[in-house]
Amino acid sequence: NAGVTQTPKFRVLKTGQSMTLLCAQDMNHEYMYWYRQDPGMGLRLIHYSVGEGTTAKGEVPDGYNVSRLKKQNFLLGLESAAPSQTSVYFCASSSPRQGAGYEQYFGPGTRLTVT
């Protein structure tokens, strides 16, 4: 049981390049999330999904797109990377449980640098 995995762990992009971050979970969770973490700002939600084939915008969605073609995978795309997208990206998944809210399980993170 791997939990939540993210690929790749590190990446360096040049401005204008594109890339896709892959998140996979093996816990059969309905909900999946992409956050970015920047110094002094905590984690901010980029996009999320409440089920296969559905996605929704979070707090900071501009410059990113997502897809959830399979329940276990959630992809985050950067079409034209900008230096402002240099950050650590975390994927998470959850399922609602009675009395437990939506405890989220996080992946190990992807450190992205855009030069």
Next chain:
Amino acid sequence: AQKVTQAQTEISVVEKEDVTLDCVYETRDTTYYLFWYKQPPSGELVFLIRRNSFDEQNEISGRYSWNFQKSTSSFNFTITASQVVDSAVYFCALNPPYNQGGKLIFGQGTELSVKP
């Protein structure tokens, strides 16, 4: 509006000192959940505790304890007899369950440094 504030950006203590990390939240929901996560230098996020809004009992787990007070909208975290391994960034988060998708609203984090 929903918001979580961790006013302490950085805290530095000497090993064996007790330390309290503050968390203040804002929400109009009557039902919600509060979480604490730990992020050690290795970078992963580690779940520490979950508390629902109907349970104001304080909780203790080893050297960790949490004080939840709805009257002041606070959910503070205390580490007793701190150790070097407690050095990490700690995040408080709010989860309003009727908010679609179960999103977590994070505070800015408090970086705790425990010196030997």
